[in-house]
Amino acid sequence: MQKGLASRRMAGKISTVKGMRRNTLIMLALAGLAGCQSRSLPPGPVLLNNVQEARWVIEQSTLGIVPLEPASLNLFERYSPKEDALWASGWQAKIDMTGVATDEVRTCTLISPCHVIMASHYLRNVGQTVTFHDRNGRAIVRVIEDVVSLPGGLKPDIALARLDQDTPVKFYKVLPPRDDYHEHLLGALAVVTDHQRNLLMRRIARVGDRRVGFAKAIEFSEACADPLVVGDSGNPGFVIINGEPVLIETHTFGGMGMGPFISDPENYAEINEYLRDLGGGYRLTPIRIGPSSDG
Numbered sequence: 001m002q003k004g005l006a007s008r009r010m011a012g013k014i015s016t017v018k019g020m021r022r023n024t025l026i027m028l029a030l031a032g033l034a035g036c037q038s039r040s041l042p043p044g045p046v047l048l049n050n051v052q053e054a055r056w057v058i059e060q061s062t063l064g065i066v067p068l069e070p071a072s073l074n075l076f077e078r079y080s081p082k083e084d085a086l087w088a089s090g091w092q093a094k095i096d097m098t099g100v101a102t103d104e105v106r107t108c109t110l111i112s113p114c115h116v117i118m119a120s121h122y123l124r125n126v127g128q129t130v131t132f133h134d135r136n137g138r139a140i141v142r143v144i145e146d147v148v149s150l151p152g153g154l155k156p157d158i159a160l161a162r163l164d165q166d167t168p169v170k171f172y173k174v175l176p177p178r179d180d181y182h183e184h185l186l187g188a189l190a191v192v193t194d195h196q197r198n199l200l201m202r203r204i205a206r207v208g209d210r211r212v213g214f215a216k217a218i219e220f221s222e223a224c225a226d227p228l229v230v231g232d233s234g235n236p237g238f239v240i241i242n243g244e245p246v247l248i249e250t251h252t253f254g255g256m257g258m259g260p261f262i263s264d265p266e267n268y269a270e271i272n273e274y275l276r277d278l279g280g281g282y283r284l285t286p287i288r289i290g291p292s293s294d295g
Contacts, residue, residue: 103131112282119234
C-alpha cells in the first residue's frame, strides 16, 4: 500500500517511542501546549460552563434536534460522489456534515481546513481525491498530498492526511484533552455516521484505554440503532453541544461501534504532533469549556 512522504520519514522515529516521551506528550496535551508550533483556529464562544454539565447539555442539545422516530436518517436527498448533491431538508440539516467526505467508503473527516482524519486500517493514499459538498450541495474536490498513521495499529487506529489546499466547508472541533471524561460522558447521547450516509443514534458506554465505545440509545426507533458493518470504518462519531457537532471518534469496530477517543490526552497530543509534521500550519481546535478551559 502506498505511503505518504511523512509516513516514511517518521516511521523510524515513532517506532522507538518510549514511556518517558509518551508521558511528556500527555502532560503537554493536558497543559494545552501540544502542537505549539502550529495553530488551532479560534474556538469560538463558550459551549459548556464546566465539564460536569456535559452529559446534560449534550442530552438537551441532541433531543432538541433529533426526533425519537425520524422519518429519514440519510444526510442527502440526492448524492453524487463527484457532482453536486442535494442535502436532506429535515432534522439532518441542523447538523453540519459538510466536513465529512463520503464520496467513497474510506471516509475522511476534516479536523482543520486542510487536514482529515481516517481509520489507519481503512485509509486513502497520496494522490487520491477527496470530495466534500458545501451547504449548497456544490462538490469541492481536494487531493491528498501526504498521509501518516499513528503507531500502534488498531490502537489507536488513527491516520491523518494533508490536502492540497484549504477547504471552505465545516471542520470539526474536539473536546479539550482530559483524563476524566469517563466520569462525565458515560450515558451521553452521540450521533454517528455510516458508509450509507445515515445519521445513527448511540449512547456512550465506555471511555478509556484510548477508546470510546457505544451502546444502543433505546428511546430512539430501531432504525437509529442499525449496527455498524464492514465499510463503516473511519466514519465519525459526534456529541452535539448547543448545536455544534463535536468530533469524538472515528469507527474501528462494528456493532454499536467503538473507536479512538480523539480527546484522550495521548491521542490528542500525538495527533497534534503529526499535524505539525505534515505541515499546513494547523492543529486540533478544542471547544471552550468555561473561562478556565484546558483548550
